Amino acid sequence: MARTIGSHGPKTMEAIRKAGLRLIFEHGYAAMSLRQLAAEVGIQSGSLYNHISTKQELLFDLVRDHINELLRQLDRALQGKQRPADKLRAFVAFHVTYHMTKKREVFIANSELRSLEPKNYEEIVALRGAYEQRLAAILTEGVAEGEFEVVDVQVATFAILALLTGLTTWYRPGGRLTKEAIVAAHEKLVLSSVAPTGTADRASQCAPSPRSGLARR
Template sequence: MARTIGSQGPKTMEAIRKAGLRLIFEHGYAAMSLRQLAAEVGIQSGSLYNHISTKQELLFVLVRDHINELLRQLDRALDGKQRPADKLRAFVAFHVSYHMTRKREVFIANSELRSLEPKNYEEIVALRGAYEQRLAEILGQGVAEGEFEVVDIQVATFAILALLTGLTTWYRPGGRLTKEAIVAAHEKLVLSGVTPGAKPDQARVLRTPSPDVRARGGPERR
């Protein structure tokens, strides 16, 4: 690969980040080498040290920036929302939409957490905790105002996040449902799960279309 133009500047750092993200996603943090990364970017191995000091630093920066962006965009999505139900709906819509397009970042942030050194691990866990706290506060407000019925805020927070993030394991563009339909389905699941007196039979069922009808979005069958 030809040497990257402007290898001392932001352009190369961005190329390193993108290549690192792809290589860690495809091969795992432990298996990826800096020599492999340099070859992918198109620079000499020694030139990497003009941008990152270690492979650990690269992993930390990728995960940290991902969660910071997650927090920034979430706060923007929640801005102006007052009622707990509106906040929760906005949280779900944002989380699902964001995770549809950030599969690599999400996978690395979850699967490679164990690869972080103690100091970096603690910082990332604190950032993740800040994101979880946003949801916990929404649920807590809903309970306090009588809009939600939740047995345990922490358990509900972790359960909802697991449900919403789970779509990264099955979502593929071009499947049966549109993105909007997938978001709506998750909103229904979460809101009905915390709304007092909600009955499962009240939920609208999305029926599978006949084979000759092509829709978009949804699980990829294998």
């Protein structure tokens, strides 16, 4: 690879982050070396230390920045939403859309959590907890206002997040369904799972034939 122009500027740091993200995703944190990273970027190994002090620092920064961006964008997506159902629909749409475009970041944030040193691990877990709490608060509000029926908010929070994040294991751009159809399918799954029993029954009776809904491409 051609040598990166300059070894101190923000462009080099961005190249290090992008290369690190790809190498950790493809080979795993433990297998990636700083020598390999430097070669990928096109700089001398020693020049890496102008930007990062350790491989652990790079991993921590990548995961922390990912979750902070997740929180920022979620809060933006929830702005102006009043009813719990509207907030939950917005949460689902945001989470699904974001995770369709950030496969590497999501994979690393989940699979390499174990590779973080204790202090870094605690900070990331706290940030993840803040994101989970956004969803838990929506569910709690919905239960209080009679819009949702949830046996246990914490269990429902973890179950919904597992469902929504699971698409990163099977989603491929250009597949049978459009992004909009995938979002709509997840919205229906989540909203129907927390709807009061009578409402869910009526909704299932009025649901359109499967052949008329998401069968695109």
